[in-house]
Amino acid sequence: MQSKIYATKDDMGQAAAAAGAGVIAAALAERGSANIILATGASQFEMLAALVQTPNIDWTNVTCFHLDEYAGMDISHPASFRKYLKERFVEQLPTPPKAFHYINAETDCLAECARLADLIQPSNIDVAFIGIGENGHLAFNDPPADFDTEDPYLVVELDEACRQQQWGEGWFPTLEDVPQQAISMSVKQIMKSRVIVCTVPDERKADAVCGAIKDNVSPALPATILQQHPQTTLYLDESAASKLTREG
Numbered sequence: 001m002q003s004k005i006y007a008t009k010d011d012m013g014q015a016a017a018a019a020g021a022g023v024i025a026a027a028l029a030e031r032g033s034a035n036i037i038l039a040t041g042a043s044q045f046e047m048l049a050a051l052v053q054t055p056n057i058d059w060t061n062v063t064c065f066h067l068d069e070y071a072g073m074d075i076s077h078p079a080s081f082r083k084y085l086k087e088r089f090v091e092q093l094p095t096p097p098k099a100f101h102y103i104n105a106e107t108d109c110l111a112e113c114a115r116l117a118d119l120i121q122p123s124n125i126d127v128a129f130i131g132i133g134e135n136g137h138l139a140f141n142d143p144p145a146d147f148d149t150e151d152p153y154l155v156v157e158l159d160e161a162c163r164q165q166q167w168g169e170g171w172f173p174t175l176e177d178v179p180q181q182a183i184s185m186s187v188k189q190i191m192k193s194r195v196i197v198c199t200v201p202d203e204r205k206a207d208a209v210c211g212a213i214k215d216n217v218s219p220a221l222p223a224t225i226l227q228q229h230p231q232t233t234l235y236l237d238e239s240a241a242s243k244l245t246r247e248g
Contacts, residue, residue: 001226003213003234005241009201013046016129016235020047020197021054023127028058033098037128037185037193038089039067039139040081042169044131045088047199047235051129052092062097064089065120067130067190068139069103071155071181079171103153105183112183113153120152120189128193132200132234135161136208136221140184145222152189156182168204187225196232203239210243 006012020036027034038048069081076083082102090100101119104112135142142159158166163178172178190196200209212223213234226232236244 001213001229001232001234003209003236003241003244005236005238005244007238009046009237012199012201012235012237013048014050016047016197016199017050017054019233019235020127020129020195021051021057023195023197024057024062027126028061033061033063034126035063035065035123037065037067037125037130037190038085039128039130040084040088041131043199043201043205044129046201047129047197048088048092052089059093059095059097063123064097064100065116065123065125065185066101066103067128068182068184069105070179071105071109071183072179073105075106079166103183109155109181109183113151113155116183117152125193127195127197128190129197129199130190132198132205132208132212132223133162134165134204134208135159136211136223137162138187138190138222138225140182141187141222143222144219145187145225147187147219147222147225149186150188151186154184154186156184158182165204187222191225191229193229194231196226196229197235198226198232199235200240201237203242205240206243209234209236209240213244 024034073080140156142162166178167175211221217224
């Protein structure tokens, strides 16, 4: 795992998007198709804005997989990740992607996990665009995360720190409105991606970033597992990297 630090969020997002777009372009050139994973949240704003503007990507041959979604979340809710991805990604592309496999957590969540597993298991993921939570989570795999399950998607409980983050970012009017459960892609499934582009801005993520890089690999800080991935790069702004630069 390597890290790159940028002066601004825009610089960070553009660099992360360019790196991921390069992987997509290479896959399209090699076999005529590409498979990607997309995250949501405030950390992905700048990266997605740059990715959708990348020229010369034939999105009609790109299949997209959705990383996580709140259980019971109506697509019209401001916090809906399906709504987020439709508005910030799909509707901004010059052409629609080949397929976008959204998580529909308004239905039976276990059945939805099984449906998504059938879709993603035959697919080789070229690049996963992800972030890291304030508590070090990957997707909605809060600590202690399950590093062992082979299931591609899980129903998970959201811990207090995770729910506080979602409220603090302004997605919900009160903490009580933040759902208790979600459907999340599993850690093992994320780690199967050939390349991982991890975009992490803001000082509130500095402790998690520092731990992800320097701590021993542990389910207590899920992002530490990225140390074991051969092609992961963290794209950080100076605020997110502040603990790294202070501690050396």
